[in-house]
Amino acid sequence: MNIDISMITKSINEELTQEAEITLDAFRSRLGNFPIISKAPVTLHIRNEENATVFIRGTVDIEVMIPCARCLEEVRTPIHFDIDKKLRIEEDGLVDDEMEQPDYLIGFELDVDKLVYAEILVNWPMRVLCKDDCKGICKVCGMNLNKGDCSCQRTELDPRMAAIQDIFNKFKEV
Numbered sequence: 442m443n444i445d446i447s448m449i450t451k452s453i454n455e456e457l458t459q460e461a462e463i464t465l466d467a468f469r470s471r472l473g474n475f476p477i478i479s480k481a482p483v484t485l486h487i488r489n490e491e492n493a494t495v496f497i498r499g500t501v502d503i504e505v506m507i508p509c510a511r512c513l514e515e516v517r518t519p520i521h522f523d524i525d526k527k528l529r530i531e532e533d534g535l536v537d538d539e540m541e542q543p544d545y546l547i548g549f550e551l552d553v554d555k556l557v558y559a560e561i562l563v564n565w566p567m568r569v570l571c572k573d574d575c576k577g578i579c580k581v582c583g584m585n586l587n588k589g590d591c592s593c594q595r596t597e598l599d600p601r602m603a604a605i606q607d608i609f610n611k612f613k614e615v
């Protein structure tokens with residue numbers, strides 16, 4: 442959804458509250474495709490300050506399906522963030538000095554989906570787990586160990602011990 446801000450930039454200290462639909466249905470990135478399964482329209486507060494600056498504020502609440510870092514099971518993950526933009530009013534459009542190439546601005550138009558996309562990227566969770574004590578998957582057969590045990594021989598060693606075992610294995614190969 443695009444919002445035309447040109448009217449606001451023409452009258453000093455004008456304010457506008459506008460509800461904007463997020464039409465983005467997935468977050469597509471280098472890391473993969475993550476379906477956005479719930480989203481509410483964003484209420485954007487847009488304010489022209491002294492015909493020099495436009496402030497855009499709002500809150501975004503979405504839920505994204507992200508695979509668990511250990512067992513790869515999809516986890517319904519809430520992502521919540523505030524939009525807080527300070528844009529400079531220029532003759533031919535708005536300028537975001539904090540972003541190198543803001544593709545969410547086209548002259549005086551604001552592309553809400555692109556803005557939301559850029560903010561999701563910044564607020565992406567570091568590591569998602571289905572539960573704190575997720576047992577992960579068996580490295581031999583790939584079974585999800587939260588759902589039961591397999592009969593594979595697994596030696597879960599800490600990394601230092603694993604390094605020692607590697608050395609032993611090398612000896613055996615010779």
Ligand SMILES: [Zn+2]
Binds near residue numbers: 511514
């Ligand atoms: Zn898990």
Ligand SMILES: [Zn+2]
Binds near residue numbers: 581582591592593
């Ligand atoms: Zn197994």
